[in-house]
Amino acid sequence: MSSIFDRLTRALPWNKPIELPEHHQWKHANLPTLLEWRINARPYNTTVANAMFVFMLVVVSVFSYFLLYRSAHFSVSETLFIAVPGFIMFFLALYGATHQKTKFAYRFTELGIEVCEWKAPGKGWMIALKWLTVIAAIAVMFVIALDPSSALIALAGPGGMGLLYLGLANSKKFQEMHTDYNTFEYNWSEFKSVIIDRPKKIICLESSWLSPHSNQYVDWPFYIFSNKSQFDRHLSLVLDKLKTLPCSEQSVSVLQF
Numbered sequence: 001m002s003s004i005f006d007r008l009t010r011a012l013p014w015n016k017p018i019e020l021p022e023h024h025q026w027k028h029a030n031l032p033t034l035l036e037w038r039i040n041a042r043p044y045n046t047t048v049a050n051a052m053f054v055f056m057l058v059v060v061s062v063f064s065y066f067l068l069y070r071s072a073h074f075s076v077s078e079t080l081f082i083a084v085p086g087f088i089m090f091f092l093a094l095y096g097a098t099h100q101k102t103k104f105a106y107r108f109t110e111l112g113i114e115v116c117e118w119k120a121p122g123k124g125w126m127i128a129l130k131w132l133t134v135i136a137a138i139a140v141m142f143v144i145a146l147d148p149s150s151a152l153i154a155l156a157g158p159g160g161m162g163l164l165y166l167g168l169a170n171s172k173k174f175q176e177m178h179t180d181y182n183t184f185e186y187n188w189s190e191f192k193s194v195i196i197d198r199p200k201k202i203i204c205l206e207s208s209w210l211s212p213h214s215n216q217y218v219d220w221p222f223y224i225f226s227n228k229s230q231f232d233r234h235l236s237l238v239l240d241k242l243k244t245l246p247c248s249e250q251s252v253s254v255l256q257f
Helices: 002-010 046-071 076-098 124-146 148-169 172-177 231-241
Strands: 035-041 102-108 112-118 181-187 191-197 202-210 217-225 247-249
Touching: 035 231, 046 076, 191 217, 191 231, 202 231
Parallel strands: 191 247
Antiparallel strands: 035 102, 102 112, 112 181, 191 202, 202 217
């Protein structure tokens, strides 16, 4: 019974292994792999993003309550079929904006570290947006049949959702933004220090980088994102390869470049 449950769990979309882009090739593919893993991570300051999400959600909730419910005097049915779908749509859009994830693939060899990072356009929330628009449009037809005076307000919800769906589905810039692809290679000798953030499961390795603006070398962070179950194993290999470097444990605030 347990094995059947495990197979069903692994079959879920979010538990499937992350596949590398088709055109990707490791630079040192001929070298034996010491350690390799793939992970979805949020490569930015998540504290700020989470705070923005909560703040905007509270503001919109208060605004919707006073404007749509108290001022517009929506009935229970109008609130359920118009305001609620709009709020759900805003929630999904806001969550997608503040909780975006990037896919990372790390490969450790005796020579150093290679990482591939990329984004793939998420289809799930686009499908949800499409069907939410259809359901809201059907509901609006009933609301207008009951009260024709609410036609403009009723059409604003599904109409806006429909325009948003069509705009995103056909936006070339949006799709290019979500198919970004980068690769980086570092030799172990390039790193200068190690910073460990155990709560966030992040290992930050600092190296020297020639700034094109000042034409001087500055300390530049390289982030290794891990997960709870494998963090100790990943950290152990890093520390073994960089045992001579200064090491400290502190909170890492991920910079987005």
